[in-house]
Amino acid sequence: MRTRAALKLSQCPWAPLEAIRALAFDAFEISTPILEQSERLKEQDLMALAGLGPQQRMSLAKRSAISEALAERLSSFREPACLSRLFANMGADLNAHCAEQTADLIKADSLLQDALSGRGKLEVEFAQTLYALAGDAVHGLLSDVCPEVLPRLSGLEKDDDGEDLDGLGHSLSRQLQEHEALNAEDVLRATQNGRTDISDHAIARLTGLEPADWRQALRRSPVRVSLLAARAMAMNIDHAHLFYEALCNQGRAHPLPTNSAKRAVGELYQQYSRDSARQALHRMSADGSIH
Numbered sequence: 001m002r003t004r005a006a007l008k009l010s011q012c013p014w015a016p017l018e019a020i021r022a023l024a025f026d027a028f029e030i031s032t033p034i035l036e037q038s039e040r041l042k043e044q045d046l047m048a049l050a051g052l053g054p055q056q057r058m059s060l061a062k063r064s065a066i067s068e069a070l071a072e073r074l075s076s077f078r079e080p081a082c083l084s085r086l087f088a089n090m091g092a093d094l095n096a097h098c099a100e101q102t103a104d105l106i107k108a109d110s111l112l113q114d115a116l117s118g119r120g121k122l123e124v125e126f127a128q129t130l131y132a133l134a135g136d137a138v139h140g141l142l143s144d145v146c147p148e149v150l151p152r153l154s155g156l157e158k159d160d161d162g163e164d165l166d167g168l169g170h171s172l173s174r175q176l177q178e179h180e181a182l183n184a185e186d187v188l189r190a191t192q193n194g195r196t197d198i199s200d201h202a203i204a205r206l207t208g209l210e211p212a213d214w215r216q217a218l219r220r221s222p223v224r225v226s227l228l229a230a231r232a233m234a235m236n237i238d239h240a241h242l243f244y245e246a247l248c249n250q251g252r253a254h255p256l257p258t259n260s261a262k263r264a265v266g267e268l269y270q271q272y273s274r275d276s277a278r279q280a281l282h283r284m285s286a287d288g289s290i291h
Helices: 002-009 017-024 028-037 044-052 054-060 068-076 080-088 096-108 110-115 124-146 160-178 183-191 196-207 213-221 220-231 237-249 257-269 274-287
Strands: none
Touching: 002 017, 002 124, 017 028, 028 054, 044 054, 044 068, 044 080, 054 068, 054 080, 068 080, 068 096, 068 257, 080 096, 080 110, 096 110, 096 124, 096 257, 110 124, 124 213, 183 196, 183 237, 196 213, 196 220, 196 274, 213 220, 213 274, 220 237, 220 257, 220 274, 237 257
């Protein structure tokens, strides 16, 4: 009887709210049509239902309209089957927090990438954060569904004047290092002033990388590489965040939400010493891995 009631009331726009809620929180076999279709459920109901279990989350991921808040809630459980259904749902609003919670899974799972590709177009905020966290592993996906978030390389392509500036950056950074006057503050100042010709060579000298390797690694994984470089150059945490922001302003990295960016800095600085950050940076430049 309850099953029949759920089937009938699930598509009824005037169904009594208390009856809908009772059926939604009933056994899964009864609640399924309510979870998937009823427009009478409130946002707080949906958030609570998402906490009941994997079956309920799979049904919620089929709803014709899924708010950012519900998409975040479903993403937070990191269940591949549910995520695949959520990502394929054109009615789901995906934001930066959804990408932040699932980027490592998307990077490693072709089925999740296929589900996102099937959307045809990705929300820019989601795509920016995904690229910032997963780098080249999702480059092909994003080139199809949100190419505008991929790094702009035109600013790094050198004409004749650019070659002269690059040579000047090489010479200046070498002279400063020889006089033991080159430090992380110089890098931050040059980066904030948009002087990539100086900052790239200074970063290379302070981390032991070649400038070309630094640039290539930064394109692969902007968040992780920029923060590892900051740690390897002994920047303090506040300056590391400013360094990352400056790279974002230049279009060489994509911005994360402020709290997420600060958390990423703090976590990396806890995880790595200066020496271990330098070693990780060299491994990444050598093999393209973001591990």
